[in-house]
Amino acid sequence: MNGKYLTLAADIADELENIQRVIERTEIVSTKAVETNDDAYLDGVAWNLHGFYSGVEHIFENIARG
Numbered sequence: 001m002n003g004k005y006l007t008l009a010a011d012i013a014d015e016l017e018n019i020q021r022v023i024e025r026t027e028i029v030s031t032k033a034v035e036t037n038d039d040a041y042l043d044g045v046a047w048n049l050h051g052f053y054s055g056v057e058h059i060f061e062n063i064a065r066g
Contacts, residue, residue: 005066
């Protein structure tokens with residue numbers, strides 16, 4: 001495999017790990033939002049969802065630059 005593609009694959013793997021952490025945090029904060037009925041936790045959910053979509057966007061940008 002070309003070194004360029006190995007680098008791309010490694011970058012994607014790293015970003016997927018980051019996305020997984022964002023998903024885990026989102027689940028925690030979402031549960032707290034439901035349990036406490038505190039809108040501040042919903043802000044945390046929104047922020048983490050933004051992080052999720054940003055991570056996916058980075059993956060597609062890296063592929064496009066490929």
